[in-house]
Amino acid sequence: MRTIPAAMPEVPATADTAPPEAALQAARLAARLRDASPLEILSTAREAYGARIAAVSSFGTESAVLLHMIAQVDRSLPVLFLDTGHMFAETLAYRDTLVERLGLTDVRTLSPDPQARAARDPDDALWSEDPDACCALRKVEPLARAIAPFSAWINGRKRYQAETRAHIPAVEFEDGRVKFNPLAALGPAEIAGWMRAHDLPEHPLKAFGFASIGCMPCTSRVRPGEDPRAGRWRGRAKTECGIHVHKPGS
Template identity: 45%
Template sequence: MPLDGQTQTLNRIYKDRDAQDVLAHALSSFGDMALVSSFGAESVVLLHMAAQIDTSVPALFIDTEMLFAETLDYQRDVAATLGLSNVQVIRATRDVLFERDNENLLHLHDPDACCALRKTEPLQKALLGFDGWISGRKRYQGGERQALDLFEVDRPLGRMPRVKVNPLARWDSGDLRDYIATHNLPRHPLVAKGFPSVGCAPCTTRVGSGENARAGRWRDQGKTECGIHVRDGGAQRSA
């Protein structure tokens, strides 16, 4: 069955199933799968679920070299706490960074190009060895994510389509808090300081009372996605 038909069928079958069931199916049914994680504010939930199934699951962590120091520390702490043995740190190469952003100022005048250089391109290269990947996106985060399916088809430009799975698509912030509390999981240290969504340090600000959790990402820049989540070759963004 073509991949589009497979994902449509799976979305019907799993529409009322637990996130753990969705993740287990993803890891057992599509060949080599990678879990892509920012090790951000909510990432520990999906990472913990994966560790309960297989601690050797490939977990791809993109180090843009502009992350908060707290995120780098948290990544190491979470991996050790959960026993994750296959965390793969992804970075742009020195040569590419020197050629396109030798002063580390690209984010100031072209944040899309900076995200492409430091996140999208390294990830797409890393994913070449996998049949599909797993993300932690959720509908409650807003924008186009409001219509997010559990199973979808990822169509990177110039590459064969592959499956993309979003086990937490139906979860909200309360579900995440409850899961973290139930399993006594470590929280990202910046959450308590007003950062409910954590990206690169130059492009992430604190979020005020009543604001969307992602309001602090690329504030006032008309940008809501880094570009690693694409649809038919284009970055998924909210209006």
């Protein structure tokens, strides 16, 4: 596992610079993979994009399922993990456990730019004052730098997790890249069943009522009957960190 220097030059691709063929390719794949299994989607993604695709994982409560599937397809597929500086210690330990258990060989830990962090969040309190700005500094910008060389990426979002995710397709085109959502159609029972069938370790905080885990200051336990992401940025209108926010024209 390696850590990516935070000060890499930021050259994110955009919808304006991406060739039109990329969007057409995404549409063709979306139609082809509409009813495909997660493993079929992952295999097709790796075959179609080779070294030009990466996965992004939070190493949260359900991350083991996607990572286990990736390990079955190709253990060397790059996996990007954002260490914001506010992560639970349990998440960092869980990352290390899964990497060793699954034999993943290219997990890259990303960090916010230290100069930007010192200038914009010197007291590490930006999360309480402006959580959108905090997420931009600690998540969106580091990921934009790291994902710049890739044409496509894989994530673990599912439709059941929240109303804002209820209609995500298996494949989409966003911000100049093809985006694969191989677990989109899976429900909680299927996720739990895969975990049991393959004896995958649970995130240590799941036993304490945490259903979706992000940064420590902005994550709380989920109450009975709430959707899995109800504990993220509780009390605010915010529902996403900004990584999965679709932008007009993309």
